[in-house]
Amino acid sequence: MSAVRLAAFVFAALVLQTTLARYLVRGSVGVDLVLVVVIYLSLRSGPTAGMLTGTVAGLMQDSLMTGIVGVGSLGKTLVGYLAGTVGRAFIVTQPVPRFLVFFAATLLEMTLITGLRAVVTPGPASVPAGAILAQAFGNSLVGIVLFQLTETRPRIVERQRQSRGSR
Numbered sequence: 290m291s292a293v294r295l296a297a298f299v300f301a302a303l304v305l306q307t308t309l310a311r312y313l314v315r316g317s318v319g320v321d322l323v324l325v326v327v328i329y330l331s332l333r334s335g336p337t338a339g340m341l342t343g344t345v346a347g348l349m350q351d352s353l354m355t356g357i358v359g360v361g362s363l364g365k366t367l368v369g370y371l372a373g374t375v376g377r378a379f380i381v382t383q384p385v386p387r388f389l390v391f392f393a394a395t396l397l398e399m400t401l402i403t404g405l406r407a408v409v410t411p412g413p414a415s416v417p418a419g420a421i422l423a424q425a426f427g428n429s430l431v432g433i434v435l436f437q438l439t440e441t442r443p444r445i446v447e448r449q450r451q452s453r454g455s456r
């Protein structure tokens with residue numbers, strides 16, 4: 290996958306995260322579309338692309354949010370690398386293994402970010418376990434849908450071409 294396509298995916302996720310997510314989730318933790326894209330691209334392109342995508346996407350997301358810049362980037366970088374490594378080491382082509390990778394990667398990223406924020410900022414900065422599990426489940430569902438859409442679209446286009454050619 291080219292760098293331009295990687296950047297387009299990240300930019301689209303950031304735009305959707307900042308504009309649509311607050312209307313769809315209504316104030317709860319919800320879905321982290323940027324993290325979903327980082328995991329998706331890591332599984333598709335490998336650990337190096339996942340690490341670079343996680344770094345850039347995390348810094349971009351951190352710069353838009355309040356708080357310490359770099360905490361989200363560190364979490365997404367680590368998750369991108371690990372998801373890409375898992376995608377290369379194991380066969381992660383079916384929905385259930387992909388769901389598990391998205392779920393585990395989200396748990397890791399949320400735990401890491403929550404822990405780093407607790408160390409760096411004074412006061413209670415913990416996220417409830419239920420919110421972490423809800424986000425992990427939501428990210429996993431969105432990730433599976435993203436894979437299904439990107440894998441079935443070329444087949445649909447090919448069938449349309451074949452049906453036009455047979456007329």
